[in-house]
Amino acid sequence: MERINKNSFTPPFYQLATILEKKILSGQLKVGESLPSENDLGREYELSRTTVRKCLSLLAERGLISTQQGKGTFVSRPSLDRAEFLMEEFHTHMTNRGKEPGYRLIHVQFLKEFPEFAVKLGMKANQGILYYCRLLLADNEPIAVEHKYMLYIKGRPILENEFQYKAFSEVIMIHTDILPVSSQAILTAESAGEFDAKLLNVAQGKPVLKLQQALYDDNNRPIGVGVFYYRGDRYSLVSDIHPLKGER
Numbered sequence: 001m002e003r004i005n006k007n008s009f010t011p012p013f014y015q016l017a018t019i020l021e022k023k024i025l026s027g028q029l030k031v032g033e034s035l036p037s038e039n040d041l042g043r044e045y046e047l048s049r050t051t052v053r054k055c056l057s058l059l060a061e062r063g064l065i066s067t068q069q070g071k072g073t074f075v076s077r078p079s080l081d082r083a084e085f086l087m088e089e090f091h092t093h094m095t096n097r098g099k100e101p102g103y104r105l106i107h108v109q110f111l112k113e114f115p116e117f118a119v120k121l122g123m124k125a126n127q128g129i130l131y132y133c134r135l136l137l138a139d140n141e142p143i144a145v146e147h148k149y150m151l152y153i154k155g156r157p158i159l160e161n162e163f164q165y166k167a168f169s170e171v172i173m174i175h176t177d178i179l180p181v182s183s184q185a186i187l188t189a190e191s192a193g194e195f196d197a198k199l200l201n202v203a204q205g206k207p208v209l210k211l212q213q214a215l216y217d218d219n220n221r222p223i224g225v226g227v228f229y230y231r232g233d234r235y236s237l238v239s240d241i242h243p244l245k246g247e248r
Helices: 012-026 038-045 049-061 090-096 116-120 160-165 168-176 194-200
Strands: 065-068 072-075 101-111 129-138 141-151 182-191 207-216 222-231
Touching: 012 038, 012 049, 038 049, 049 065, 090 101, 090 141, 101 160, 116 222, 129 160, 141 168, 141 194, 160 168, 168 207, 168 222, 194 222
Parallel strands: none
Antiparallel strands: 065 072, 101 129, 129 141, 141 222, 182 207, 207 222
16 A cells, blocks of 8 residues: 655645545546545544545545535546646657757746736735746747746745756745645637747737646645747647546
């Protein structure tokens, strides 16, 4: 049985969620099967009931389990009538398509205010804001522009190559010691503005896919936001939804 590493940087509730998720996706826990009670899970993995509840809440948000009042918690049957789009990590996505991924850091800047949509999420700049912009390339062709905003902590410098090559969640984790555990993204169709159009090597006003993303900590507090612009003529999304293994 997999154990919880309480010395790990990853929170125990997230470790347990990962263990249970693997059991569900592998078919070890089948659709409709009940999970052990919160108390039983706590005893089995040596965790508090509060920690177990946070784990179950996360699995419920992912649609993997559901609770029936007075009956217990059960593995959920996946909904197949809605489209769920997976935004793969850029390096993986391009590699799978046989293209050479590349990254170019455009600039880094300290700001005093978050963009409007981050403020609406409740983000506050206690010590300042760190903003950086990257250009993503495939076979040296511009594919996307990323604008990222995160809390700035004085005395915690970040190396330039960390901005350039590391994922946003990694940069946040390195700089703040806060582990992003969930995210929410909103996808819309937009027209390319002057700045982004120039970087993408397209005419201003050309259609682009705009993705707004927020990263959250284990207390559901927003700790970083990003705005991504993908070339509409070079990037597409595919939705694949499969039944869980073991479903009948």
